[in-house]
Amino acid sequence: SQQGEEDPQALSIQEGENATMNCSYKTSINNLQWYRQNSGRGLVHLILIRSNEREKHSGRLRVTLDTSKKSSSLLITASRAADTASYFCATDGAYNTDKLIFGTGTRLQVFP
């Protein structure tokens, strides 16, 4: 990937469990976003966290950002089978660029 790596690459859990995905990036950023992609479908925006924020919540999603370590994590609590998808982090790479630079993605499988 141009910008970062995500781990794990794949994650399998049971419904009701929490899922944690991590993202590391290389350059300074203005913000970091998480997207979800169902198999072969479009990307759906989940949450955006700015470089001056450390944590953000949206429903069952919790995102943290550590700019000193150039890393972020996405936590999905009380997972559901419908959460099965690939999850990508994306950054702007700083310098006020506007293109998104995606991480390698985590494939999450939630078993009912």
Added chain:
Amino acid sequence: AAGVIQSPRHLIKEKRETATLKCYPIPRHDTVYWYQQGPGQDPQFLISFYEKMQSDKGSIPDRFSAQQFSDYHSELNMSSLELGDSALYFCASSSRPPGQGIDEQFFGPGTRLTVL
């Protein structure tokens, strides 16, 4: 709510043929981005437009060209297609002009191009 529209959704071409992909952004979004996602890969930025002018360029082959029209829709033209061009091509739109920091981009459903 209106979303980003892409057409066609699926396209099958032979090697060396040409293809044109279309993108219709969300109304009042005047910034358009194109991304390419190969099988099992993360999306890669190709090119972007704002107010009909190219605003940024990524790893887009010289065989590809794109433009944005007066109604803000955009077209990605691909010539001399190669097997490696088989991928999902996404268009995204944003209401934020370039140079003001990135914001949420709204993605279309993608065009799946298969080159045989």
